[in-house]
Amino acid sequence: MLINTRGIRYATAARFEEPSPVTWDGVLDAYQRGPACPQPPSTLAAVVGSSVDGLTFDEHCQVLSVTAPADASGLPVMVWFHGGAYVTGSGESTKYDASLLALEGVVVVSVSYRLGIFGYLRDNLGLQDQLVALRWVRDNIAAFGGDPANVTAFGQSAGADSVYALMLATDEPLFHRAILQSAPFGARTGDRAEMTAALNELIDVDASTPVDEVLAVQKDAMSMAAARFMPSGGMPFAPVLGEIDLAAAASRIELLIGHTADDGSPYVADQPDAWAIATELVFAGPARQFAENWIKAGGQAATYNFKWRPDGAPLGACHCMELPFLFDPDGWTGAGMLAGQEPDPALAKSMRRTWTDFARNGMDALPSRSLEFGE
Known part of the structure; x- marks a missing residue:
């Protein structure tokens, strides 16, 4: 039996302001x-x-959800x-239903944070949201049966890039292992600080600008960044990091990092001969190097x-293909990449077990330092 606790507010912030942690007394309605x-x-x-689908929208989106076995006590924690x-995207999405992961004997926390102009125009506000969420986990997860001394941060695509930034942005021991899935490190080349400065010069919004206008301005700004700052312009809103102390982070965090075989295919979908090149340049090569x-x-x-x-997959083993193997596959029904097929249940079980074993015991739990899933 599992307990699902939804929509817990971990922080609050006015537009373009740093997040402040949220606490509460009494009973919290956490069903929605x-x-x-x-x-x-x-x-x-x-x-x-x-x-x-099915979610409301609000720039005050600093919420998280917790999925845990009903009898959890001192279990490893995985923060998504x-x-x-x-x-x-949103951590509240049904696509990230973590029930099957939690049944492997872990507590899973799924984090939502500010995006686009709201989160990354200046001051790394989205990253600050994520840090506050990790501090919430440190301070509160024991009440849900999790072990705050055994936390794994994991994410996919920009979520993996977030974990990368979190490893390097603070020396707080907020998590102890990291899983980076399809991190688009190839989009981190170039001068991100220069691009962010150009975006700040171009974008004219303030605390009173209606949300629809903010999104319209964001669309135009993304077009400008894509034209002027490729490849980093392909992901113009992202954390800007200062000097990096890789050794300090490496000394405290065990790392599992990887990609899908055709990660780049959706971005050059009409050029099959370029799938392997895009995958290597943006995902696979940088992951190996890191x-x-x-x-x-x-x-x-x-x-x-x-x-x-899957047979007949239009984009092969494309970006996001591993996600239905980690989370409840029902949330991925109808996804075009699956070509009408279901994830292989045995492979899904193996992958969830690998992820949760790593969260539990780190490198000692892995059968190899170079893993392959599927054929």
Whole structure:
């Protein structure tokens, strides 16, 4: 039996202001999913479907959900950061129903945070939201049966990039292991600080600008960034990091990092000959290099490659293909990338067990430092 606690507010903030932690007394109504940050339609909707169906929208979206076995006590904790290029998605999405992961004997926390202009125009506000959420986990997760001394941060796409930024942005021991799924490190090349400065010069919004106008301005700004700052312009709203101390992070965090075999295919869908190139440049090559750098810096790292693809898959083992194997596959019914098929249940079980075993015991739990899933 599982306990699902939804829409817990961990922080509050006025527009363009730093988040303040939220506490409460008494009984909290935590049966309803919380709001998603206002956002445009996902450019990957045809591939994965909508991740915000049924959710309300509110820029005050600093909420999280907890899924735990009913008898949980001292279990490993896994904190999920959703993807969506820092402009779409929500941790409250039914696509990230963590019931099957929790049944492997872990407590799962799914975090929502500010996106786009609301979160990353200035001051890394979305990243600050995530840090406050991790502090909430540290201070409160024992009440849900989790062990605050055994926390794994994991995320996919921009969520993986978030985990990367969180590892390097603070020396607080907020998590102890990290899983980076399809981190778009290839979009971190170039001068992100220069691009962010250009966006600030271009974007003229304030605390009173209506949300619809903010999103319209954001759309224009993203077009400008894509034209002037590629490849980083492909993900213009993201954390801007200062000087990086890789050794300090590597000394305290065990790392599992990887990608899907055709991660880049949705972005060059009409050019099949370019799928492998896009995958290598944006996802696979940078992931291998980061793992090597992590080990050279004194840390421990393992890599994985997710190769499963359904028969007739229009984009192969594309970006997001591993997600129905970790979360409840019912949330992914109708996703174009699956070509009408179901995830292989045995492979899904193996993948969930690998993720949760790593969260429980780190590198010692992995059968290899170079993992493959599917054929």
